[in-house]
Structures are given as C-alpha cells and as structure tokens.
Amino acid sequence: MKTNRRKFIATAATMAAGVAVAKALPLTTMTNKYHIVHHALFWLKNPGSIEDRDKLVAGVKSLGKIAQIKELHVGIVASTEKRDVVDNSWAVSEVMFFASLEDQAAYQSHPIHQQFIKDHSHLWEKVVVYDAIDA
Structure with a gap:
C-alpha cells in the first residue's frame, strides 16, 4: 500500500511541476x-x-520533389x-x-506538376484551390 501511495504522490508532484513550468512559459x-x-x-x-x-x-505526395515547394502536407478527411x-x-x-509568388508560379508550370495533372486528373471530379499570402 505504501508503494502505491508513494507512486501516486510522486506522479502528482511531477504533474504539478509540469503544469507550473507550462504556465511560466510565454505564449508564442x-x-x-x-x-x-x-x-x-x-x-x-x-x-x-x-x-x-x-x-x-x-x-500529390510526388509533387514534393519540386524544389520550389518548401513544405507539403497531404491529408484525407478527418472524422471530426x-x-x-x-x-x-x-x-x-x-x-x-x-x-514567394514567383516560386508558386514556377510550381504551376513545373513538368512534375504538369505530369501529375496528366496522370491523375481522371481521378477527380472537382478541385478547389485557396491561395493565401501573409497578412
């Protein structure tokens, strides 16, 4: 019984310390x-x-080979x-x-992107694109 109680107290103390540290950190x-x-x-x-x-x-993942793409995330519908x-x-x-806008424009005409469209457009019925720039 003492061992379980000691584990509980140690765990609770560790969690409390973690919460205190998290609260002390500035929001970024x-x-x-x-x-x-x-x-x-x-x-x-x-x-x-x-x-x-x-x-x-x-x-879509194959498009990641295009140098102008700095980061790529590919996803499917989440069951939220x-x-x-x-x-x-x-x-x-x-x-x-x-x-930059120039990099995005270069992506549009890049041979890998054009090949992607040629090889995969038969799979989709509709595509909607949202482009945004820093505000």
Whole structure:
C-alpha cells in the first residue's frame, strides 16, 4: 500500500511541476517561415473508392520533389465532430508552402506538376484551390 501511495504522490508532484513550468512559459505565435500557402481540395469521381483516393494521395505526395515547394502536407478527411462550419465532402487535401509568388508560379508550370495533372486528373471530379499570402 505504501508503494502505491508513494507512486501516486510522486506522479502528482511531477504533474504539478509540469503544469507550473507550462504556465511560466510565454505564449508564442506561429512565425510565418514561408509567405505563400497553396491549399487544394480534391473531390473524387468515385468518392467511395479507397484505391482511387490512395492513388491520388501518392500522386500529390510526388509533387514534393519540386524544389520550389518548401513544405507539403497531404491529408484525407478527418472524422471530426460534425458541425455546420465543417465541410468534409472532399477526399484529399494538399497544403503547400512557397517562399514567394514567383516560386508558386514556377510550381504551376513545373513538368512534375504538369505530369501529375496528366496522370491523375481522371481521378477527380472537382478541385478547389485557396491561395493565401501573409497578412
């Protein structure tokens, strides 16, 4: 019984110390390392096809070979809480970060991007793109 009680006290003390340290740290905001964000959402022609989704995911990931893309995140719909403001009708998402508008423009005409479109456009019914620059 003493061992369990000692473990509990030690664990509680460690947790309390962690909370105290976390509260002492200043809040920081995210720094914008890259100035252009390119976010594309893809709707599949065959929305129930995991095979088509996975092919598209692999294709989007291949775009990471383009030097102008500084960071790339590829995702699929998360099973989060259903709310009026959440649109989960799409299948695949890409978020890319570029250092400049020129880099984003170079990406658009890059041979790897053009090949991606040629090889994968038969998989999607619709694509919506949101481009943003630092405010």
